[in-house]
Amino acid sequence: xxxxxxxxxxxxxxxxxxxxxxxxxxxxxxxxxxxxxxxxxxxxxxxxxxxxxxxxxxxxxxxxxxxxxxxxxxxxxxxxxxxxxxxxxxxxxxxxxxxxxxxxxxxxxxxxxxxxxxxxxxxxxxxxxxxxxxxxxxxxxxxxxxxxxxxxxxxxxxxxxxxxxxxxxxxxxxxxxxxxxxxxxxxxxxxxxxxxxxxxxxxxxxxxxxxxxxxxxxxxxxxxxxxxxxxxxxxxxxxxxxxxxxxxxxxxxxxxxxxxxxxxxxxxxxxxxxxxxxxxxxxxxxxxxxxxxxxxxxxxxxxxxxxxxxxxxxxxxxxxxxxxxxxxxxxxxxxxxxxxxxxxxxxxxxxxxxxxxxxxxxxxxxxxxxxxxxxxxxxxxxxxxxxxxxxxxxx
Numbered sequence: 001x002x003x004x005x006x007x008x009x010x011x012x013x014x015x016x017x018x019x020x021x022x023x024x025x026x027x028x029x030x031x032x033x034x035x036x037x038x039x040x041x042x043x044x045x046x047x048x049x050x051x052x053x054x055x056x057x058x059x060x061x062x063x064x065x066x067x068x069x070x071x072x073x074x075x076x077x078x079x080x081x082x083x084x085x086x087x088x089x090x091x092x093x094x095x096x097x098x099x100x101x102x103x104x105x106x107x108x109x110x111x112x113x114x115x116x117x118x119x120x121x122x123x124x125x126x127x128x129x130x131x132x133x134x135x136x137x138x139x140x141x142x143x144x145x146x147x148x149x150x151x152x153x154x155x156x157x158x159x160x161x162x163x164x165x166x167x168x169x170x171x172x173x174x175x176x177x178x179x180x181x182x183x184x185x186x187x188x189x190x191x192x193x194x195x196x197x198x199x200x201x202x203x204x205x206x207x208x209x210x211x212x213x214x215x216x217x218x219x220x221x222x223x224x225x226x227x228x229x230x231x232x233x234x235x236x237x238x239x240x241x242x243x244x245x246x247x248x249x250x251x252x253x254x255x256x257x258x259x260x261x262x263x264x265x266x267x268x269x270x271x272x273x274x275x276x277x278x279x280x281x282x283x284x285x286x287x288x289x290x291x292x293x294x295x296x297x298x299x300x301x302x303x304x305x306x307x308x309x310x311x312x313x314x315x316x317x318x319x320x321x322x323x324x325x326x327x328x329x330x331x332x333x334x335x336x337x338x339x340x341x342x343x344x345x346x347x348x349x350x351x352x353x354x355x356x357x358x359x360x361x362x363x364x365x366x367x368x369x370x371x372x373x374x375x376x377x378x379x380x381x382x383x384x385x386x387x388x389x390x391x392x393x394x395x
Contacts, residue, residue, distance in 0.1 A: 004029050004030050005029065005030055005031075005389075006027065006028070006029050006044075007028050007047060007389055008025050008026065008027050008028070008040075008041050008044060008046040008047065009025070009026040009028065009046060009047045009049050009053070009365065009386075010023075010024075010025050010026075010040070010046035010047065010048055010049065011023070011024075011026075011048065011049030011050070011051065011052075011053045011367070012024075012051070012052050012053060013026060013036055013052075013053045013054075013357055014052050014053065014054045014337065014371070014372060014373060015036075015356070015357050015358075016054065016055065016334075016337045016338045016341040016342045016355070016356065017338075017342055017356055017358065019334035019337070019338070019373065020373075021052060021371060021373060024036045024037060024038055025037045025038075025039065025040055025041060025046055026053075026357065026363070026365075027041070028363040028389040031362060031363055031388035031389045031390070032359075032360060032361065032362060032363060032389075033357060033358065033359055033360065033361045033362075033363050034359055035359055036357055049365070049367050049384060050367070050383070051367040051368050051369055051370075051383045051384070052367070052368045052369075052370065052371050052372060052378065053365055053366070053367050053368075054337065054341065054365070054366050054368060054372060055341045055342075055354065055355050055356055055357055055361070055364060055365065055366070056099065056100070056101030056102060056128075056341075056354060056355075056362075056364025056365060056366055056385070056386075056387065057098070057099045057100045057101065057102075057305075057319055057340045057341065057366060057379070058100070058101075058102040058103070058104075058304075058305070058340060058341060058344035058345055058348065058350075058354060058355055059095065059100050059102075059103045059104070059128075059305065059306055059307055059309065059319045059322075059340075059344075060103075060104045060231070060256075060258050060304045060305060060306035060344045060347055060348060061104060061106050061212075061233055061258050061260055061306025061307060061308050061309075062091075062095075062103050062104065062105055062106070062306070062307060062308070062309040062310060062316065063105060063106065063107060063108055063308070063309065063310035063311070064088040064091050064092070064103075064105050064108060064112065064113050064116060064130070064310065064316075065084055065087075065088055065108030065109055065112055065113070065147075065310070066108070066309075066310025066311060067087055067091075067310065068266075068309065068310050068311065068312070068313065068314050068315035068316060068318075069312070069313075070270055070273040070274050070275075070312055070313065071274065071275055071312065072310055072311060072312060073146065073147075073181060076108075076109065076147075077146065081110075084109070084112065085112065088112060088113075088116060089116075089125065089127075090316075091309075091310070091316035092116065092120070092125065092126070092127030092128060092130075093126070093127065094315065094316040094317035095127065095128045095309075095316055095317050095319075096126070096127060096128055096385060096387070096392050097317060097382070097385070098317035098318075098319060098320065098379075098382060099319075099366035099368075099379065099382045099385050100128055100317065100319055101128045101129065101354065101364040101366075101385070101387050102128050102129045102131070102344075102345070102348070102350065102354050102355075102364070103128045103129070103130055103131070104130075104131040104132075104133075104171060104212075104306070104348055105117075105130055105131070105132045105133060106133050106136065106171075106173045106212055106214075106233065107133055107134075107135065107136035107144060107147060107148060107173055108135070108147055109135070109147045110135070111134055111135075111167050111168070113130060113132035113133070113134065114132045114134050114167055114168040114169060116130055116132070117129075117130035117131070117132045117168075117170070118168070126392055126393065128387075129354070131170045131171055131348050131350075132168070132169060132170055132171070133164065133169050133170075133171045133172055133173040133212065134164040134167050134168070134169040135147065135148050135149050135164060136148040136149070136173040136174070136175060136214070137149050137151055137157060137160045137161060137164070137172065137173065137174050137175065137192075137200055138150060138151070138174075138175035138191065138192070139151070139152055139175070139191050139192055139196075140152050141185070142175050142178065142182075142185065142191045142192070143175045143177070143178050143179035143181075143182045143185050143191060143214060144175060144179065144181075144182060144214070145182065146182075148175070149163070149164070151196070152196075153196065154195050154196050154198070154199035155199070157174075157192065157196045157197070157199045157200040158199040158200060158202075158203055160200065161199070161200040161203035161204060162203055165203065165204070165207050165209065169209070170209060170210075171204075171209055171210045171211065171212055171348070172200060172201075172203070172204040172209060172210075172211050172212070173211070173212045173213065173214065173233075174192055174196075174197055174200050174201070174211065174212075174213045174214075174224070174229075175191050175192060175213070175214045176190070176191055176192055176197060176213045176214065176215040176220035176221065176223055176224040176229075177189060177190060177191050177214065177215050177216045177217045177219075177220035177221070177237075178191055178216070178217075179214055179216065180216075180263075180264075180267070180278055180281045180282050181278055181311060181312075183275075183277060187216060187217075187237070187281045187285075188216040188217030188220070188236075188237035188238070188285075189217060189220070190217065190219050190220045190223065191220060192220075192223070193223060194223040194224075194226055194227050195227075197213070197223055197224055197227035197229070198226075198227040198228065201227050201228045201229060202228075205228070209349075210230040210231065210347075210348065210349050211228075211229050211230045211231070212229070212230065212231040212232075212233055212258075213229045213231070213232060213233060214233050214234065215229075215232050215233065215234060215235065216234050216235065216236045216237045216285075217237045217238055218237070218238035218239075218240070218241065218244060221235060221238075221244055222243060222244050222247065225244060225247035225248065225251065225255065226247065228252075228253060229255065230253065230254070230255065230256070230347070231255070231256045231257075231258055231304065231347050232248070232255060232256070232257050232258065233258050233260060233306070233308075234258075234259065234260055234263075234289070234308075235257055235259065235289075235292050235293070235296065236264070236285050236288060236289035236292060237285050237288060237289075238288070239288065239291075239292070239295075240292060240295055240296065240299070245296070245299045245301065248296065248299075248301045249299060249300045249301055254302060254346070255301070255302070256301075256302040256303065256304045256343065256346070256347040257293065257296050257301050257302070257303055257304070258303075258304045258305070258306040258347070259289070259292075259293035259296075259303065259306075259326070260306050260307060260308040260322070261289065261290060261293060261322060261325040261326065261329070262307040262308060262309075262314050262318050262321050262322040262325060263307070263308035263311045263314055264282045264285070264286045264289055265314070265321065265325060266311060266312050266313035266314035266318075267279060267282045267311070267312050267313065267314075268282055268283065268286060269313055270312050270313040273312075273313070274312040274313065278312065290325075290329045291329075293326070293329055293331075294329045294330045294331070297330075297331055297335065302343055302346070302347070303326070303331065303335065303339045303343060304339055304343045304344040304346075304347040304348075305319060305322055305323060305326065305336075305339040305340040305343075305344055306322070306344070307319055307321070307322045319340060319379065320377070320379035320380045322340075323336050323339070323340055323376065323379050324376050324377060324379075326339060327376035328376075333372060333373050333374065333375075333376060334373055336372070336376065337372050337373065340379075341354075341355040341356065342355045342356055343355075362387075362388055363386060363388055363389035364386065364387050364388065365384075365385070365386040365389075366382060366384070366385055366386075367382070367383040367384035367385075368381055368382065368383065369381030369382075369383055
């Protein structure tokens with residue numbers, strides 16, 4: 001039997017939990033961090049990492065089946081399933097190239113993301129670790145109904161939740177409100193009721209899985225929070241009230257906000273290319289969306305970074321833009337780094353596994369060309385990527 005595989009990396013390491021950079025030697029055994037040490041090892045040549053080294057980045061909200069073009073849903077409905085799979089494999093590689101070593105896929109047709117997650121885990125496909133929801137659960141005619149499971153009433157939502165858990169979902173996603181990218185649906189309007197949401201969330205929690213909700217209007221947001229949701233996606237339309245902020249910061253379970261500022265950023269930048277109805281639904285709420293993210297952070301809400309990659313003009317690997325936007329609205333650069341590492345990992349129930357440089361964590365590393373604690377644009381200059389202590393072969 002071969003012995004343990006040890007490698008030592010030397011460089012300037014930026015620990016998001018300490019929000020500080022220091023020179024050191026990171027000892028890795030069998031793809032796991034053993035220690036970050038202040039002295040060089042007595043034997044062996046370390047692998048030199050020139051730049052600032054952070055944990056592998058986490059994008060907490062993507063859609064592998066969507067291409068990030070002007071009208072991704074239309075393309076998805078028109079193309080052959082084999083073409084969707086080929087593109088999804090390209091999207092996995094795009095994330096790795098951007099230093100993103102863990103992603104959470106929050107909805108698409110069939111079980112594609114579940115199958116890709118298994119393929120990555122088994123080593124048959126190269127890509128970031130995928131935490132998939134399978135198909136999102138929505139009311140009849142609700143947001144993303146074309147690719148989700150339509151369910152009405154608590155019992156139907158419970159059955160839908162169980163079906164996705166059986167299929168291999170590692171997180172469940174529910175639609176608490178309407179959304180921008182479904183034609184004919186009022187964005188922000190209440191959708192699944194509190195009772196329906198609670199039924200589905202209970203099934204996920206019984207199985208030890210986390211839950212996420214598309215939630216833009218305040219009434220739907222509070223339905224999801226009262227029902228026990230784990231992560232709130234978007235949070236864009238209405239100003240927070242004390243009840244909503246209290247449920248996020250002082251409720252019985254931790255709740256993370258995943259703002260996805262890159263999604264409206266892409267839609268508005270694509271005016272003239274993106275369907276006019278999507279632009280019209282986005283424009284009135286773009287500033288409120290940005291303000292809500294900052295207000296939530298200042299109120300003590302946990303922020304996890306997610307792009308909604310695959311939506312219009314929001315390509316896979318777009319996490320650097322999301323992090324720039326979080327900095328633009330006023331998050332400190334240390335909080336921006338944490339949003340893309342330790343906080344996102346915790347939101348995905350992967351704290352200690354990814355998102356840190358602490359002993360026991362998987363040795364997912366990204367080498368940046370500048371210090372992310374001083375430069376919001378640092379994430380655009382990726383000089384090297386390691387997953388489990390090894391360089392991917394990007395192809």
